[in-house]
Amino acid sequence: MPSDTVSILWFRQDLRLEDNPALCAAVKSGQFYPVYILDDENAGDWAMGAASRVWLNSSLDKLNHSLAGKLSLYRGNAEKILPALAARLGAGAVYWNRCYEPWRIGRDTNIKKTLNDANVVVKSFNGSLLWEPWEVLKKDATPYKVFTPYFRACRAGTLPAKPVPVPKEITALKDDEALSLEDMGLLPKQKKWVAQMHSHWDVGEKAAQHALSDFISNGLDRYKKGRDYPSEKSVSRLSPHLHFGEISPNFVLDKILEQSAGENRDHFYSELAWREFSYYLLYHFPKLPDENFQPKFDGFNWFGSQADLKTWQRGMTGVPIVDAGMRELWQTGYMHNRVRMIVASFLTKNLGVHWREGARWFWDTLVDADLASNSASWQWVAGSGADAAPYFRIFNPVTQSKRFDENADYICTYVPELAKLPTRYIYAPWEAPVEVLESVGLKLGRDYPEPITSLKASREKALSMYKDLAG
Ligand SMILES: Cc1cc2nc3c(=O)[nH]c(=O)nc-3n(C[C@H](O)[C@H](O)[C@H](O)COP(=O)(O)OP(=O)(O)OC[C@H]3O[C@@H](n4cnc5c(N)ncnc54)[C@H](O)[C@@H]3O)c2cc1C
Structure with a gap:
């Protein structure tokens, strides 16, 4: 009984x-x-x-x-x-x-x-979640497919619940037949990989709260601009903590709203809301992880090869910002959002590899791998998603890195073999004159790969394929 x-x-x-x-x-x-x-x-x-x-x-x-x-x-x-x-x-x-x-x-x-x-x-x-998916619907009782009106409706509705404190007395019992943590078999054999990843993080509830206060003191007041620069400490790195629920979005939002109002606070709120929107989409469109949100992409000819996918995964494409991102992912289990967009655009548009393959790799290697945010974001970049970046907006990795990694600090952290080059050639080493490469002892194809594809030609190919799809 x-x-x-x-x-x-x-x-x-x-x-x-x-x-x-x-x-x-x-x-x-x-x-x-x-x-x-x-x-x-x-x-x-x-x-x-x-x-x-x-x-x-x-x-x-x-x-x-x-x-x-x-x-x-x-x-x-x-x-x-x-x-x-x-x-x-x-x-x-x-x-x-x-x-x-x-x-x-x-x-x-x-x-x-x-x-x-x-x-x-x-x-x-x-x-x-700040708002449960069934709480926010359009007037005709169907779900939103566009972020801005969704977020507007969220804010016009019920306020997210205030966080509840830790109960004073917790009288928990233990089942003697339960497994030990070791029996759960969660750790892979690659001890070096685990140790390297661990060295970048503090895990758990206390660490999550600490990361939040640190961000409020040192990142929030520059968030709107700073969040685009991967070598800056302007983002919260809360994503794995939020994914595993070591901290709740309500707790985060409550602390953020205690700070003075302004564009940085608003922007952070809207990024938290992108997480909500991803969950919202997954709830209302449960096939999001597997199928194109926009069915017209079902006929798209993904021409990329398994070999290209492998090269991208290993961070050996010869395109520095892409390789830096993929190596950051492997070494730390995380990748900065700006770089996630660049590597995803490169894989799907320049290399023609299906977004599902990229999402799979992220699923295995991200510490914040999240079915909602990962699926929604990959489809967003690929152009097949809800409220997606248009397919023809193809990120140029060289322009992006010049703009958002001005001194190439981020690239050099993860692709140190390029560090001796004058900064202007680090973004696109194939443009460096041979004498410059020789002067720093760098030979493309030996010390760092030649680019896997021509950025210009692959961009044109992607655009013409998209035209066929649209037409
Ligand atoms: C191709 C691709 C795949 C992604 N896969 C994931 C994933 O698996 N898990 C994941 O949590 N995020 C994913 N994102 C979203 C975003 O890159 C990360 O949430 C963000 O980089 C985490 O860093 P942060 O905590 O410092 O973010 P901050 O900028 O400090 O933002 C605070 C929080 O808001 C949420 N957030 C911020 N941006 C987004 C966004 N664009 N979409 C959804 N939520 C957002 C996150 O929970 C984040 O922790 C992906 C983005 C792209 C382009």
Whole structure:
């Protein structure tokens, strides 16, 4: 018989204590078992990528610590594990914060039914979004497809909930049969890669809050302009913390709105809203990760080869800003937004590789890999998405790097083999006279690749293919 006082708190994308509505409900109900289940079975094609698992491993460790070692870990099909656990532990209720990925929505609906059939109460909460996707609709009750009116409607509607504080007394219980963190098998064999990535991050709720205060003190007052410059510290780097729910968007927004009003604060708010819009699109258009949002792209002839894709992944295209971005991704699990747009445009437009291939690679290598933001952003850059950059707006990587990496600091951090060149040639080393290359001991094709494609010719090819599609 389920007990009235013991419950289960199911942690998912909300690995924190602060502003956690499901945690508050569990604490209010009495004693509870905090649990986490790694459910690769239901995730299918969207099982977490390697970099995300590295992050998750540390994040669970930190959360367990905050819960005085009471976090119980499991691995497998949550549809089977959770009802069995509720029965074995005699739990009368299960609490969780909602997730919005299509596979999770389907799975959670089934779990709720199974638990309810067994007389176990299920309560779910909004712990991850400022506005839930079904709350914001057009007058004709259909979803928005364009960001600006969507955000306007969000702001005209209900104010995002104020963050709730950490409950005073948390009486958590531990299941002795749960797995250890090592048993979860989250870390890959490549220890060097893991160590290198770790050296760039502090993981967990405290680190997330620290990153936010640091950004408020040192980045926010220049955000609108500074966010375009990859070597500047003008962005928050909160994305992995937000993805894993180590910090809630409501907590972030609340602290941001305490700062003086102005264009920087507004711009940051609108970027947080792009995250919301991505979740909104994924909820209303669940095929977003797999299919073109604009069906006219279904007939597009993606001509790029697997070899080109590999070269791009390895950061060896011979186009410095692209290679710098791809190497930043590999080394740190992150890439600056401006550079994400450049590398994605280069892959889809100059190399003609399907956006899905790029999104897949990001999925495996980003620590902030997020089904909503990643799918929406790749389709946005490719031109096939909602409110997308028009296909003919092809980023010129050389112009972009001259403009946003003025001293080539970013390029030289990740492509140090070019650092000895005079700055004006670092952006496009193939334009440097042989004597200049020789004077710094650089031979293209030996020390750094020749460009994989002609930027001009590939741009023209992309444009003419797009014309065929449009016409
Ligand atoms: C091809 C491509 C793929 C992307 N894949 C992801 C992904 O998998 N996960 C992810 O979180 N973001 C993704 N983004 C969006 C964006 O690049 C990152 O959110 C941002 O770079 C994270 O850095 P930050 O936290 O310093 O951002 P800040 O500029 O400090 O912004 C604060 C927060 O706002 C949100 N945000 C900012 N810009 C965007 C945006 N364009 N779209 C959605 N949310 C945004 C993020 O949650 C971010 O943490 C992608 C962008 C592109 C172009």
